[in-house]
Amino acid sequence: QVQLVESGGGLAQPGGSLRLSCAASGFTFSNYAMSWARQAPGKGLEWVSGIYSDGSDTYYVHSVNGRFTISRDNAKNTLYLQMNSLKPEDTALYYCAKCPTYRLCSSRYFEVLGQGTLVTVSS
Numbered sequence: 001q002v003q004l005v006e007s008g009g010g011l012a013q014p015g016g017s018l019r020l021s022c023a024a025s026g027f028t029f030s031n032y033a034m035s036w037a038r039q040a041p042g043k044g045l046e047w048v049s050g051i052y053s054d055g056s057d058t059y060y061v062h063s064v065n066g067r068f069t070i071s072r073d074n075a076k077n078t079l080y081l082q083m084n085s086l087k088p089e090d091t092a093l094y095y096c097a098k099c100p101t102y103r104l105c106s107s108r109y110f111e112v113l114g115q116g117t118l119v120t121v122s123s
Contacts (some may be wrong), residue, residue, distance in 0.1 A: 002026040002112045004096050009117030012086050020095030020117060022079040030054070030074035033099040036081045037107055038092035039116075045107055048094070049081065053102035064090070086121045091116050 008020040020036070035050040038040045049070040058070050069082040079096050093116040099105035 004114035006114045006117040009119045011120045017084045020081040024077045031105045034079045035097045040092040040095045047107045050104040060107040088121050
């Protein structure tokens with residue numbers, strides 16, 4: 001059974017940092033690209049960042065480029081999102097998602113999402 005479990009969310013002040021983790025199980029993690037997506041209150045799902053199966057390449061939505069860093073540890077079956085210089089507009093439920101192949105995918109192709117971890121940025 002494919003399972004993704006996010007953790008690391010919480011309350012942060014503007015300008016602060018958080019590190020999200022996503023523990024994967026039930027599939028060969030190193031064979032698949034992974035993504036982070038988020039859903040702000042009252043809005044739809046937004047793709048945030050993606051990483052190839054071997055970690056060789058990463059991509060970011062413009063609004064987080066230079067502030068967020070996606071990474072993965074294939075030995076630990078874990079995906080990460082380091083979030084720095086947080087802004088109130090980063091407040092959202094953050095999900096990790098599995099793509100169908102080793103290549104990056106858009107949100108329409110997500111195969112599995114976790115339950116999400118809530119990030120709130122407020123002073």
